[in-house]
Amino acid sequence: MAESSKAVADVARIKREYNQALNANVSNFVTVKLSGYENYDFWHAQMMVLLEVYNMSGLLKDDDDVWHSIEGSEIWNRYDKLLKGWVLGSIDQEILPDHANSICGTALGLYEDLQGLYDSDKRRPIEEGMDDRMLMDVSPNDKESTEFMKELLNATMEGSWWKAKAILKNHENAATMVINNNDDTMLHLAVREGKNYFVNQLLNFIKDGSEIAIRNSQGHTALHTAATVDNKQAAKLLVNKSNELLNVKTRVGNFVPLDLAYFFGHIKTFLYLLEVARDMPGLFPSGIRYRFLGVHGLLANATSTKQYNLALKLVEIPELLALATKDDNALFALTTNFPPELGFWEALIYPFPVAVFSLIHLLICIIIFVLLLPLSMLYPHLWKGLVYAGLPIKHIEKRKRDYGEAIEVLKRICKEMNKKVTAENFEKLYAQPILEAARVDACEVVVEILSGFVDTQECRDERGHNVIQLATLNRSEKIYNRLSPGIKHSVSLRNMSDDSGNKLTHFAAKLASSIVLSRTTGAALQLQRELQWYEEVKKLMLPLELTHKNRDMETSEMVFTREHADLLKEGEESCSITAALIVTIVFAAAITVPGGSNQETGIPLFKKDIAFTIFAVCDALSLFTAATALLVFLSILTTRFAAKDFMVSLPRRLILGLCALFISTTAMMVAFGAILFLVFCDQRPWMLAPIGLLACLPILVIVTLQLPLVLDLYQSTYISSIQNIGNGTFVFKFKDEQGLQDVVENGVWIVNSKPMVVQKWDISVDVNKVEPSILPVWIKMLNIPLEAWSVKGLSALASSLGKPIIMDAMTTRMCTQGVGRLGYARVLVEVDAKKGLKDSIDIQYCDKSNKTIATKTVKVEYDWKPPICSRCQVFGHSNDKCGLNNSVEGNKMDVGYSENNDNGVKQQAQNKKDNVEELI
Incomplete structure (x- = not known):
């Protein structure tokens, strides 16, 4: 009985002492790494001291009753893994592969393996054939x-x-x-x-x-x-x-x-x-x-170190790809380090031949080498700066290559994993990667995973956050734009909440991380961006849903106010500082009369010189624009700085003030350069070159520093958000109702020679299945009789195809002025899918008794012939791609392109008469 009580007490002690062993500093006890039999004895002695201090030596003894009694239990497994970690951490990496077979076993098995190889008393006998x-x-x-x-x-x-x-x-x-x-x-x-x-x-x-x-x-x-x-x-x-x-x-x-x-x-x-x-x-x-290997697999290492070219080579090895896709480590590593797409300016620069830039760079280096050779002290620094000046092009080229290679690696990994995924194991394979992709805005990863297994969008992390919630919380714009259309039509998705009762608007109301905020310049723009996110997410919710409170009894409005209080204060201070700095520039262009004036008349002595006139005009322009900038920034100082002011009002004033500042600075430098030339250069024209170059320096500085801010302000304030939801369909989001009405009522929009159908969205419209039945199409009418070359004649011909809207510029001139081309007439016509697309128009000539006496045929060609389904009577797909099992055989209509060479002259359709719509 006493022995049984002692055993129970020992087991209880072992459980209590686990946390102490877990926090042990092994390096204080084991100071060497086992590298072979020559230092095994010393390593073994230190390891045994460590085990005795924490009462764990029984793990390595078969006859220890206490440890043997709990073998296989949860606490025993914890101790076993802890000891195995200590042993592995104290082994030299060169001998680690020799014991790979023992690593997956118990700590006792690993220790006995080391003992059998390196202990002089228990060393294994020499195998036959061994050296x-x-x-x-x-x-x-x-x-x-x-x-x-x-x-x-x-x-x-x-x-x-x-x-x-x-x-x-x-x-x-x-x-x-x-x-x-x-x-x-x-x-x-x-x-x-x-x-x-x-x-x-x-x-x-x-x-x-x-x-x-x-x-x-x-x-x-x-x-x-x-x-x-x-x-x-x-x-x-x-x-x-x-x-x-x-x-x-x-x-x-x-x-x-x-x-x-x-x-x-x-x-x-x-x-x-x-x-x-x-x-x-x-x-x-x-x-x-x-x-x-686990997370230390080759493919995970390659993507973690952003060596996408090596990763691409690895996924081309079928055996390695099969091993790497047994778990989610490789995909998770790729997601964490997925490279971003090129920005607008980078994408604009990159297509130019890199060889041309390299040649120009080499020529500049040679010229500067010759010019700066005497300046041996400054030359190394100037050379280094020149070399670095050429690096951005190569950097863009590398980023472009990395992105392409990463996309290919992603596709191959997901393709291999899709072969193994089931309804039971999809979370194990895809949960971590897709959630991490939502955090870092790796939209390509999310799209690739969802295309293979759509249920992964319901995966949640340890705090109950799913993909769309993490995308909103981390301001992952591309992923949010991709997934948000589905939320509008789903009550369950709109009402989803995490473990703390936070809905999607609560996530948008929380302050973004410092990394996300750093993407935007200045506290004012940061607050504006946060407001835009919050307002965008609010549009998905019904009014009553916005009053929902989380477990802390806070609505999303309350969360936004609390989270952004400090940012609001910083935005106010940043505007004040900007206004204070502008004052020093306003009075920089002082009004003086260079060269003096006539003492009797007061007329400037240089009145007749062109340089003096330039000075006077630019000096006045500088003063006026500087005063405008001052007033604008003073108005910012007097603004009440409510959160909503950061949406449009303050950014608009900042744009006006900064543009006025640019003009003021430019005019001031031109005026200053004109006076330098007038007073000090003694009419020597060659002096204009150094004066002009030096005057450009401050202009370039202020433009370089402030132009990105102006562009960001303009883009975030005036440019509407556009989402490409696939199938040639885009969703345009406007800041106000007036902007939307202007676009809808402005008529037909032509993009890349193809008409764009603009339709106001409402709850009945499924943006994923928009296929119009009426579509504006540019047509060419050939072999038109001379008597039909008029507005009425072309209107009659076009009306047989649909509703005529506009003629191109050349056709208009031919009809109204009698000059231009006779080969064909080009008209934009609204075609109804129910009537089909005709290839010709027959003109019948009748006598007084309405008897046909002659017929002429006008050939019809389409700049872009849209695919049409005679079964569904809509544009967007052809008969052979129709989802319905129709038996009607229609002509397959291929999508074609033609160059739009008109000047966009717009006519209005009116005066319906006998089903003929006249173009005027």
Whole structure:
């Protein structure tokens, strides 16, 4: 009974002491890393002290009753994993692969494996065929008994080939002799230290290629060492010397060099060894050791380090792709480090030939080299600045390439994972990647995952946040635009909330992270952007849904006010500072009379000079615009700074003030340059060049610093949001009702020679299935009789096809002025899908008794012939792509393009008479 009580007490003690062991500082006890049998005893002694301090030594004993009684329980598993972590953390990486088979087992199994290999008392017997040198107990003093061995060791570590060569002349066999306690040869050490020139010279010195296959105490050849330390260049030299090294296996684990490169995640070395070892059988065995890789897999490493070119090569290997897609680590790593698309200016610059920029850059370098050669002190700094000036182009090129490679890697990973995904395991494979994509706005990842398994949008993180909520919280604009249309039509999606009762508007009301805020310049613009997000999300909700309170009893309005209080204050201060700074520029252009005036009349002496006139005009312009800027910024100072003012009112004033500031600064510098030329240059025209260049400097500075702010203000304030929802359909969002009405009532919009149908959205419109039945199309009417070349005649012809709207400029001139082309008439006609698309128009000429006496045919061509379905009677798809099982065979209409060469002259349709719509 007493023994039973003691056992229960011991188990309770073990549970209590786990947290102490969990926080142990192992490095205070184990100060060495186990690298082989030569330091095993010291490592073992330190490890045992650590285990005894935390009462864990029983884990390594089979006869410990207390630990044996709880074996397999949750607390025992925790201790076992903790001990295994301690052991793995204190093992040198070079010997770690030798014990890969034990890593997935228990801590006791791993410890016994180490003990059996390195403990002198329990060392395993030498296996048949093994090199005896691995287990020979050779005293260090015997190895270093001669002075030349010490010198050879030092020369190898330094990479000094001339020293080593001098020694090897007298001791040629020393090139393959053991020179340290780990049984390393010169080749092992040189490869490990990265002395590749030394390696090359040593390989040339060693005549027999078989002699480089010597193994050290871990059973590694020099090629194993190269794979372990990621020395690709040394691996090339060794394989070129003897490709038989590719098939040499370690004594423990039977690893070839390719296995070690894979195990340690050395991508470049792995790809090289794979390339030269293509004929090796079983490159990717499904042994237990490969399960240990986890997040350290090659593909995850490549994407984590943003080496997308290497990642693309890796996914081209079917066996590796199959291994990498067993879990979500590779996809998660790619999502976390997915490169962004090029910005507007970068995309504009990139298509230009890089070779042209490189040539221009080279010519500029040569010219500056010649001009600045005498300035030897300043030249290095100027040269460095010039070189860096050319880097952005190369940077854009690299970003473009990275993005394309990342897209290809993403598609291949998702394609492979889609083969394995089921309704039961989709969260395990896709939850982490898609949620991380929502955080970092990796829209491409979200689209690719959803296209394969749409249910992943319902995945939630540990706080109950799903994809759309995380996208809103992290201001992931592209993902939000992609998913938000579906929320409008779904009550369940609109009412979704997290574990704290927060709805989507609460997430929009929360302050964005500092990283997101830093994308926008200034507190005023930041607050404006936050307001735009909040207002955008509010549009998805019904009015009553906006009054919903979370568990903290806060509505979204309350959350927004609380979260953005500090940002509102900063926005007010930033406007005040801007207004204070502008005052110093307003009075910079002082009104003076250069050269003096006539004492009797007061007329300036330089009145008749052109330079003086330029000065007077620019000086006045500078003063007026500076005063305007001052008044604008003073009005900002007197604004009440309510949150809504940051939406339109304040940005509009900032744009006006900054533009006035640009004009004022430019005019002031022109005026100053004119006076310099007038007073000091004595009518020497060549002086205009340096004056003009120097005057441009402050203008360029202020434009460079403030123009991006003006563009951001204009874009965020006036440019409407546009969403491409696919299928050629776009959603335009306007700031106010007036802007929407202007677009809808402005008539027909032509984009890239194709008409764009503009329709006001309401709750009955499904934006994903918009296929119009009436469509404006540009037509060409050929072989028109001369008598029909009039507004009425063309109106009659076009009315047989649909409702005529406008004629192009050339057709209008031909009808009204009698000049232009007679080959064809070009008219925009609203065509009804119910009537179809005609290829010709017949004109019948009748006598007084309405008897047809002649017929002429006008041929009809379409600039863009839209696909039409005679079954559905709509445009957008052809008969063979119709979802209905129709038996009506229609002509397949291919989409074509033509260049729009008219000037957009617009006519109005009116005066319906006898079903003829007249164009005037």
